[in-house]
Amino acid sequence: MTDILVVEKVSRRFSPRITLGDRIAGLLGATVDRRPVQAVTDVSISVRRGETLGLVGESGCGKSTLGRMLAGILAPSEGRVTLAGEPPMRHGHKVTTRIQTVFQDPFGSLNPRLRIGATIAEGPVTHGLIPRAEAGRFAGEWLARVGLDPAFAQRFPHQFSGGQRQRVAIARALAMRPEVLVCDEPVASLDVSIQAQILNLFLDLRRELGLTSLFISHDLAVVRHVSDRVAVMYLGRIVEMGAAATIYAMPRHPYTRALLDSVPKLALGGNVGVTFKPIQGELPSPLSPPAGCAFHPRCPKASDLCRQERPALLPQADGTLVACHHA
């Protein structure tokens, strides 16, 4: 299998906006925080044609930032993203239609003043994929494909439920005929019963269209359900990456293990209903990441080496990449 999406040593910093007021306050002696937030640090991954790469991590670990850089929405501060050999962005603007995104919040991602038929057909018409006269029929077809009534094309987003809107958002992304689909927490804001429907729709369409995809989620169960490979992120870095089955069966990095242990499990048949171990402590501030291994303040195995030296992401015998001194 060939790599279609390649990310090389990508980093992204967000500098705070220093306003005139901040500058004056600084001159008068106030402390103005000018430290940049290091959202993503030195990440290299590749996505093979036809596979689904799951990206998991806690809120604030940089997985959405990484996803946005891959999707060509955000320019990396350092490093390179290439989609089939070409960068998805030029001069700060996205130039390719070969990668599309499904956003997390279906209540925010659809223009409230545009009929959903227009929302779906707008991109393909603008890019000349279909003639303008075909727009109505085209939107109807896509609505049918994502399990909605084609007659809904004339309605506005506020007339739909969250799950229906997410179906519209998926139709909008896929109507552009992308090769790669980035799903940024596509089910996180939906009810559990609706989540399964949307995931199944995603799986069906992925098979039907031969899509490559990057699936971002904080929900380990969801990622396991859809991914071929999984990358685990912690504080802007990948700490473990490998085949989904291997990672879930045998997590090597203490953080991955802790994440899996922290998921509440229903113990069927037993008297004990729920067992889970929350991870100790909180995610450190990306403004001042800990020295050495970023996970050491919360890690049960932390040694002096972990506090001093950051472990490299190294391949293990079975091909899984792990960034831990004790792996």
Place this chain on the structure above:
Amino acid sequence: MAGFWREYRENWVAVIALAVVSLVVAAALAAPLITPQDPYDLANLNLMDARRPPGFVGSGGYAHWLGTDAQGRDLYSAILYGLRISLQMGIAAGAVALAIGAALGILAANAGGKIEPAIMRVVDLQLSFPAILLALVLVAVLGQGRVPLIIALVTAQYAYFARTAYGAATAERQKDYVEAARATPLPGRRVVLRHLLPNCLPPLIVVGTVQVANAIALEATLSFLGLGLPPTEPSLGMLIANGFQYMMSGRTWISVYPGIALIILIVAINVVGDQLRDQFNPRLRR
């Protein structure tokens, strides 16, 4: 839209205000049909009829129900014709200011970089001193007439629209649907015109309504000070100014009736604008 009207209907004061605004606009539009005299045609005016009290039957053979002014104009006719001018000026100035202000505000929010502070500092500067002062200076420089007056009113008012549009656009452009449009990718102009602009319109409509009333008041003020339109085509402000010197001699109707007409119009537009603001403001939603 139906829901919007249902909610509007709950406030009976606003319903009355809307009825008043419609009635005034209709009366102003139909002025030539429902007035006994064309007050702008000097041949119609008879100095024998000047400064007559309400109810006086003049040389034309009809009753002047609101009296006449110092030139012998029928005040009822003059008020309706004056309203035409006031409304024309207010709506034209409001519409042009809306277009310019919205364009600048959305441009500033969308461009960022050096353009954003450049535009917004000028707007802030202008908002920090009174609109009437600026309008006075401009009319004094540009001279009398409709176009100079509209330019003065627009210059005095566009900043309010720019501020509002900037605020709305900075809030909207953070939302995912704008990012989704950029991520398709759609051309920048299309993102602004089809996605950003329509979602910034509600607050602009509210400000626009109130600013039309303000433009009318501003125009009346300028006319009252003698800086508005030529005296041969008196707007409401000039009618009030013309009658002002007769207030002390008991001929109060010359100023009072145009004044009442002006107050009713401005208050009614403001009430409608307030109701629109309440309905567009999600925080006040029940």
